[in-house]
Amino acid sequence: KNKLLPDVRADVTFDDKANEIVAVIGGERFALSPMDLRRRCRSPTNDIESCPSDLRPLDIEPMGNYAVSINWSDGHQSLFPYATFAG
Numbered sequence: 001k002n003k004l005l006p007d008v009r010a011d012v013t014f015d016d017k018a019n020e021i022v023a024v025i026g027g028e029r030f031a032l033s034p035m036d037l038r039r040r041c042r043s044p045t046n047d048i049e050s051c052p053s054d055l056r057p058l059d060i061e062p063m064g065n066y067a068v069s070i071n072w073s074d075g076h077q078s079l080f081p082y083a084t085f086a087g
Helices: 034-039
Strands: 010-015 020-025 028-032 057-063 067-072 077-081
Touching: 010 057, 028 034, 034 067, 034 077
Parallel strands: none
Antiparallel strands: 010 020, 020 028, 057 067, 067 077
């Protein structure tokens, strides 16, 4: 497992063609499908069983130097520490 410092900044984007959310952290590339990333959401309102098969991020915004906020196509919002992508 990679150990990331809390102040490591990441570039997080959605690759529509590959259907992957891509995070580049400290020069290392991590890619997850929208559903795989959503499964890592710790929000108590996250109901993975009711997610549509065509789930996709609508908006990806950095939150300081530690996390990214994602607004999903089903109306849910997630906050992911950058370390989520590497683990």
